Amino acid sequence: xxxxxxxxxxxxxxxLGKLITPxxxxxxxxxxxxxxxxxxxxxxxxLLEELGVQILLGNTYHLYLRPGVETVRGLGGLHGFMAWxxxxxxxxxxFQVFSLNELRKVTEEGVTFRSHLDGSSHFFSPExxxxxxxxxxxxxxxxxxxxxxxxxxPERTRTSMEMTLRxxxxxxxxxxxxxxxxxxxxxxxxxxxxxxxxxxARNSKPETRKLDRTQSxxxxxxxxxxxxxxxxxxxxxxxxxxxxxxxxxxxxxxxREVTREVVEATLEHLxxxxxxxxxxxxxxEEIATxxxxxxxxxxxxxxxxxxxxxLLFTSEGKVSIKQARYAAxxxxxxxxxxxxxxxxxxxxYLRHLFAANEVLAQVLNTVxxxxxxLDTMRRVRHSIRLGEGTRSPSGVSSQPKP
RNA sequence: GCACAGGUGGGUGAGUGGUUAAAGCCGGCAGACUGUAAAUCUGCUCCUCCUAGCGAGGUACGAAGGUUCGAAUCCUUCCCUGUGCA
Numbered sequence: 001x002x003x004x005x006x007x008x009x010x011x012x013x014x015x016l017g018k019l020i021t022p023x024x025x026x027x028x029x030x031x032x033x034x035x036x037x038x039x040x041x042x043x044x045x046x047l048l049e050e051l052g053v054q055i056l057l058g059n060t061y062h063l064y065l066r067p068g069v070e071t072v073r074g075l076g077g078l079h080g081f082m083a084w085x086x087x088x089x090x091x092x093x094x095f096q097v098f099s100l101n102e103l104r105k106v107t108e109e110g111v112t113f114r115s116h117l118d119g120s121s122h123f124f125s126p127e128x129x130x131x132x133x134x135x136x137x138x139x140x141x142x143x144x145x146x147x148x149x150x151x152x153x154p155e156r157t158r159t160s161m162e163m164t165l166r167x168x169x170x171x172x173x174x175x176x177x178x179x180x181x182x183x184x185x186x187x188x189x190x191x192x193x194x195x196x197x198x199x200x201a202r203n204s205k206p207e208t209r210k211l212d213r214t215q216s217x218x219x220x221x222x223x224x225x226x227x228x229x230x231x232x233x234x235x236x237x238x239x240x241x242x243x244x245x246x247x248x249x250x251x252x253x254x255x256r257e258v259t260r261e262v263v264e265a266t267l268e269h270l271x272x273x274x275x276x277x278x279x280x281x282x283x284x285e286e287i288a289t290x291x292x293x294x295x296x297x298x299x300x301x302x303x304x305x306x307x308x309x310x311l312l313f314t315s316e317g318k319v320s321i322k323q324a325r326y327a328a329x330x331x332x333x334x335x336x337x338x339x340x341x342x343x344x345x346x347x348x349y350l351r352h353l354f355a356a357n358e359v360l361a362q363v364l365n366t367v368x369x370x371x372x373x374l375d376t377m378r379r380v381r382h383s384i385r386l387g388e389g390t391r392s393p394s395g396v397s398s399q400p401k402p
Numbered sequence: 403g404c405a406c407a408g409g410u411g412g413g414u415g416a417g418u419g420g421u422u423a424a425a426g427c428c429g430g431c432a433g434a435c436u437g438u439a440a441a442u443c444u445g446c447u448c449c450u451c452c453u454a455g456c457g458a459g460g461u462a463c464g465a466a467g468g469u470u471c472g473a474a475u476c477c478u479u480c481c482c483u484g485u486g487c488a
Contacts, residue, residue: 036438057437095437103439116439147437220437251436259436279437286436302436309435309442324431362441 002179003140003216003243005275005296011387013267013294014380019055019275021139022184022213023079024087026054028275029291029380031373032089032299037062038072038082041304042362043370045084051339051367052374054086055139057299060132061093061124065115069135077137077183089299090138092129092171094220094248095280098147106146108163126170130178134215137182142246143171145220150252157224161233164222168240175217186213218244218277225258227265234269245270246277247295260289267294284313284376291380303373307365310354313372319347321365326351339371 004020005028019026033040033048036059040048048056058078063069075081078088097104097111104113110125129144144167148160180186219242223229237245247266250259263278270276277297278290287298303313310322314334319326321333329347341350341364353361 032437034438041438041441059438062438089437091437096439098437100439142437145437246437248437256436277437282436298437300436301438301440305438305440305442306435308440311435320433322432357441359441 002214011384014292014384016384021087023139024054028296031377032057034301042366058090060090061096064132069132073135073183088138089140090133092142092144094145095147126167127174130174140216143168143219148224148249150254152224161222168219179215216243218246220246220248222249230266231269244275246279248279251280288380303369307369308362321350322354341368
């Protein structure tokens with residue numbers, strides 16, 4: 001078993017768990033910051049560690065184009081290359097196939113696409129995506145899928161979903177044959193320590209386990225906005241068999257309430273003992289909601305991108321720090337936030353940095369937003385734990401450990 | 403003092419007789435952003451009024467006059483700036 005997922009407690013649909021990957025133990029539900037090109041834009045790795053980030057995203061398409069998979073592999077894989085020894089998940093490139101729609105052509109075999117950098121022609125298939133992801137050496141890899149566009153008619157949605165299923169089988173087949181080719185040691189004993197929520201380590205104790213440190217491959221459910229197709233996609237993806245399942249094809253322009261309905265309709269068909277990863281979602285409210293519904297992993301560019309654009313998430317709602325109203329505001333960005341940015345700087349200063357186009361604005365804004373997202377998930381985990389405390393005696397939410 | 407070159411909206415800078423309230427860029431003010439082609443993108447940015455619109459007036463291209471159906475654009479005088487020569 002390449003990856004272990006242990007559910008500690010559940011509350012309603014929400015689950016508190018540990019995802020034990022080759023490089024880190026990840027407390028779930030977790031928000032995974034996006035580091036597309038081997039960097040969470042603007043934030044040094046040691047700061048990410050300080051924020052409590054246990055798992056990052058990398059992107060196969062982007063790293064394949066630049067600096068190239070072989071370069072990364074030669075430098076110890078993505079972990080060695082970007083000097084990050086906690087967990088990494090790589091996206092397969094499936095989403096780029098969707099978002100670079102002007103530059104690509106999809107066939108059963110795979111996707112021919114033009115580089116957005118220099119226009120050169122490339123080809124991605126389930127096999128080549130897996131080859132690249134194994135070379136990058138993330139802890140968790142993703143099957144090569146087709147993210148169905150929105151809107152899409154039923155026929156198109158089914159056709160797309162069926163192809164994603166065939167690609168999932170091909171991804172798995174290639175992966176199983178080559179997964180030991182990762183650029184790091186695959187077997188070792190692994191000591192890990194999990195601090196309890198809030199950073200208080202009093203109750204945690206180091207555990208040592210013998211782990212098979214191989215990569216994992218997650219399957220991705222598609223099916224557009226159609227509940228029946230989602231159900232079928234989920235069941236058939238589970239049938240192929242993966243250690244974790246992602247819900248893809250959402251946040252592609254559909255109304256947010258539709259997103260939620262589709263997530264709920266999909267979750268019920270995914271095995272309770274496997275991690276469930278909702279791709280590309282969402283706002284702080286959304287990630288809290290979905291965590292409560294039983295989603296274990298989420299990623300989104302929103303906190304990092306919005307930060308660079310001057311949009312900050314706070315306990316009092318969104319703050320567009322560029323607004324003139326903050327020009328002389330001596331108060332902290334978010335009085336309820338304990339992050340290093342809110343502890344130290346005024347809104348007026350943050351606004352000035354942004355207006356003056358100082359690089360520090362991007363750094364501080366991103367640090368805050370990520371901090372807020374990670375805090376949000378800590379609160380969610382805490383509330384699930386508390387929920388267990390009150391409901392456990394009746395056995396309502398008990399969940400057998402794997 | 404003389405000779406050139408210039409003076410355009412918050413800044414810069416196009417435009418050199420007719421959809422020009424005046425390009426573009428910057429600045430300013432808002433908005434968007436959800437498996438990152440994103441330090442990006444979009445809108446507004448002279449004043450007043452309203453039925454809020456490819457709406458109606460007003461004011462505007464150093465100043466004042468003039469030519470013309472029509473001038474930021476042509477002419478005259480004046481003021482100012484830069485460079486060169488005395």
